[in-house]
Amino acid sequence: MSGSAVPTTAAAIANAVRAGEVSAVDVVDAHLAVIDAHEAEVHAFNEVLHDHARATAAEVDRTVAAGGDPGPLAGVPIALKDNLCTRGIATTCSSKILEGWRPPYDATVVQLLAGAGAVAVGKTNLDEFAMGSSTENSAFGATRNPRDTAKVPGGSSGGSAAAVAAGFAPVSLGSDTGGSIRQPASFCGVVGVKPTYGAVSRYGLVAFASSLDQIGPFSATVEDSALILDVIAGHDPRDSTSIPEALVPITPTLGDGVDGLRIGIVSELMGEGIDPAVTARVQAAAEAFEAAGAKVGEASVPAVTYGLSAYYLIAPAEASSNLARYDGVRYGLRVDATADRQGSGPWTTAEMMAATRTAGFGAEVKRRIMLGTYALSAGYYDAYYGKALKVRTLIARDFDAAYEQFDLLLSPTAPSTAFGLGDVSDPLTMYLNDVCTIPTNLAGHPAMSVPFGTADGLPIGVQILAPALGEPTMFRAAAVLEAAVAPLAPTWEVAR
Amino acid sequence: MAEPSAATPAPAEGASLTRDDVAHVAHLARLNLTDAELDLFTPQLAAVLEHAQDVEALDVGDVPPMSHPFPLVNVLRPDEVQPCVDRDEVLAVAPAVEDGRFRVPPILGEEP
Numbered sequence: 001m002s003g004s005a006v007p008t009t010a011a012a013i014a015n016a017v018r019a020g021e022v023s024a025v026d027v028v029d030a031h032l033a034v035i036d037a038h039e040a041e042v043h044a045f046n047e048v049l050h051d052h053a054r055a056t057a058a059e060v061d062r063t064v065a066a067g068g069d070p071g072p073l074a075g076v077p078i079a080l081k082d083n084l085c086t087r088g089i090a091t092t093c094s095s096k097i098l099e100g101w102r103p104p105y106d107a108t109v110v111q112l113l114a115g116a117g118a119v120a121v122g123k124t125n126l127d128e129f130a131m132g133s134s135t136e137n138s139a140f141g142a143t144r145n146p147r148d149t150a151k152v153p154g155g156s157s158g159g160s161a162a163a164v165a166a167g168f169a170p171v172s173l174g175s176d177t178g179g180s181i182r183q184p185a186s187f188c189g190v191v192g193v194k195p196t197y198g199a200v201s202r203y204g205l206v207a208f209a210s211s212l213d214q215i216g217p218f219s220a221t222v223e224d225s226a227l228i229l230d231v232i233a234g235h236d237p238r239d240s241t242s243i244p245e246a247l248v249p250i251t252p253t254l255g256d257g258v259d260g261l262r263i264g265i266v267s268e269l270m271g272e273g274i275d276p277a278v279t280a281r282v283q284a285a286a287e288a289f290e291a292a293g294a295k296v297g298e299a300s301v302p303a304v305t306y307g308l309s310a311y312y313l314i315a316p317a318e319a320s321s322n323l324a325r326y327d328g329v330r331y332g333l334r335v336d337a338t339a340d341r342q343g344s345g346p347w348t349t350a351e352m353m354a355a356t357r358t359a360g361f362g363a364e365v366k367r368r369i370m371l372g373t374y375a376l377s378a379g380y381y382d383a384y385y386g387k388a389l390k391v392r393t394l395i396a397r398d399f400d401a402a403y404e405q406f407d408l409l410l411s412p413t414a415p416s417t418a419f420g421l422g423d424v425s426d427p428l429t430m431y432l433n434d435v436c437t438i439p440t441n442l443a444g445h446p447a448m449s450v451p452f453g454t455a456d457g458l459p460i461g462v463q464i465l466a467p468a469l470g471e472p473t474m475f476r477a478a479a480v481l482e483a484a485v486a487p488l489a490p491t492w493e494v495a496r
Numbered sequence: 497m498a499e500p501s502a503a504t505p506a507p508a509e510g511a512s513l514t515r516d517d518v519a520h521v522a523h524l525a526r527l528n529l530t531d532a533e534l535d536l537f538t539p540q541l542a543a544v545l546e547h548a549q550d551v552e553a554l555d556v557g558d559v560p561p562m563s564h565p566f567p568l569v570n571v572l573r574p575d576e577v578q579p580c581v582d583r584d585e586v587l588a589v590a591p592a593v594e595d596g597r598f599r600v601p602p603i604l605g606e607e608p
Contacts, residue, residue, distance in 0.1 A: 104585040197565040211564050240571040241564070309551040312544055320525060327526070329598050334591035336601055349600045350526070358528040363536075366527055370518065371541055373525045387551050389561030396562060428543045444565020468566070 006030040006494050010076040010170045010224040017075035020064050024057035024075030028119050030494040031077045035168045038492050043143050044162040045122040046082045046092055056119045070117030079163040079172035082123035083130055085204040086110055093206050094138035095128045097360025098332040107204020109215050109232045116231045121169050124159030128362045130180055130208045132156050133433040137364045146491040147189055151418035154184030161188040164218045167490030171228050172218045177208050178311050179437025181216045182449040186413035189451045189459025189488040191225045192218045196468045197444035198243035201236030209318035212441040220487050222478045226250040250475045258292050258480050264299025264406035269436045275416040277455035282412050285452050285462045288484035299402045299409055303394040307439040313375045313388035320372030328356030335359045396443045408477055409465040412436050413449040417458035446471050450478045452485050513542040
């Protein structure tokens with residue numbers, strides 16, 4: 001260390017690096033030291049990018065030394081979920097089927113972060129192909145929750161949530177298809193944001209369910225997520241689902257409060273199946289909003305009760321189509337060892353494809369592919385997939401009706417606090433973790449989880465939901481909650 | 497793997513997923529399942545589909561389907577040549593290549 005204190009938030013780091021008060025190399029080295037000391041306890045990363053991070057940070061420092069401005073994320077260490085393509089750096093989706101694959105291009109978000117001066121420190125672990133709610137379904141082993149290493153971090157972006165909670169990086173990126181950013185944010189006691197569908201480019205995000213997937217940030221503070229989202233949001237001609245208009249910048253209105261806003265508690269998400277310790281924190285959040293001048297009422301979004309069923313038909317259907325590309329032809333694993341075939345002639349391409357997929361995919365990915373294939377197959381399409389798409393319309397309509405009465409909605413993020421590793425083995429029980437987060441993805445709206453207290457020492461997040469492009473208002477509310485209950489410090493602090 | 501029947505029957509009222517259904521779907525998805533996997537996956541997938549009965553039972557009449565959050569249609573760009581990913585770089589990470597192309601085993605099972 002050069003003797004100068006290394007700040008802990010992304011905002012403070014960027015300010016200090018831009019002003020030349022601290023070097024990006026010192027910031028990165030301080031975070032790599034925390035990673036090296038504690039990564040073995042957490043397993044947040046599939047790969048830590050020591051050399052890449054130091055080289056990138058040195059480049060940032062050279063820009064500052066030459067009188068230039070590296071950008072709004074100057075020298076900020078960031079962890080990237082390992083389903084975001086990084087040129088020349090392994091991108092595995094925590095699957096054996098992508099073993100050894102190094103993408104020939106960067107995801108748009110990776111380019112935008114680099115252009116803003118951020119420093120990628122590692123690729124984080126996830127449930128294979130982002131399918132799961134605990135980060136136990138990884139071909140490379142489970143990630144542990146830094147708040148209590150006997151617990152799961154949630155998932156599927158569990159590595160990204162754990163990296164921020166541990167203090168390995170002030171910010172990270174995840175992806176959210178049915179709650180994969182917000183649920184781990186709740187379990188790990190950090191902020192996690194699912195932006196409006198189409199607000200952030202999906203180019204270079206390995207596809208799971210294309211009509212639901214969105215990339216978003218994790219951070220310890222509300223301001224840091226706003227900072228990241230302001231950098232990564234925007235139209236991208238390389239993503240045909242990218243919305244044409246840019247997101248209104250969030251940071252400028254972050255401190256505007258909630259005075260006069262109408263905020264509705266989603267009554268359908270406050271009852272059966274939700275831990276009373278969690279609903280108590282949602283009520284406490286409602287009181288914090290009232291104390292800050294908001295009008296809080298009860299909102300009804302009846303169709304959300306069908307969200308889980310519709311999601312577990314739609315998402316697997318899209319996944320079965322998206323994952324058809326893993327066939328051993330163009331990238332990753334190929335299984336075609338003739339010796340294994342007991343002398344019955346050379347392998348055909350079809351046999352190679354089936355052998356590759358059988359060896360490369362884990363059990364949960366196989367289940368989802370089969371569920372989706374079934375929902376799309378002849379004779380079942382109308383009863384399952386077609387019906388689910390209509391239910392999706394009902395959910396969007398019910399949200400629209402609720403947003404005529406309310407500016408924002410409030411609910412639990414997850415039904416419980418973090419559960420123990422290995423405690424949930426039944427797939428359907430695992431899927432129920434997503435009951436509060438799924439409706440947002442089906443509607444295409446933004447939502448975020450904000451830490452709001454603990455129960456038995458484990459973090460509890462509350463979810464703030466907004467209509468499409470409502471991020472600036474949603475973040476104002478998040479800042480109010482953060483002012484009422486201070487954010488949790490990372491488990492391990494960087495050396496001061 | 498047993499050759500699955502070509503015609504899939506329409507779902508009966510409250511029909512439960514069978515082991516044969518799972519084997520058929522696995523074949524369609526190009527997955528080779530062991531007997532143990534079939535035994536494990538059949539009740540697990542049946543439970544998920546049973547949960548989805550609430551959707552199946554719902555009267556959604558003439559509600560239009562929603563395949564996408566926002567009605568963006570026919571997204572076009574100017575027809576101009578743009579730089580694209582380098583072919584050699586793509587082929588360099590492929591499992592097998594030959595003469596600038598992806599190489600695969602025989603398609604029809606004949607001698608190579």
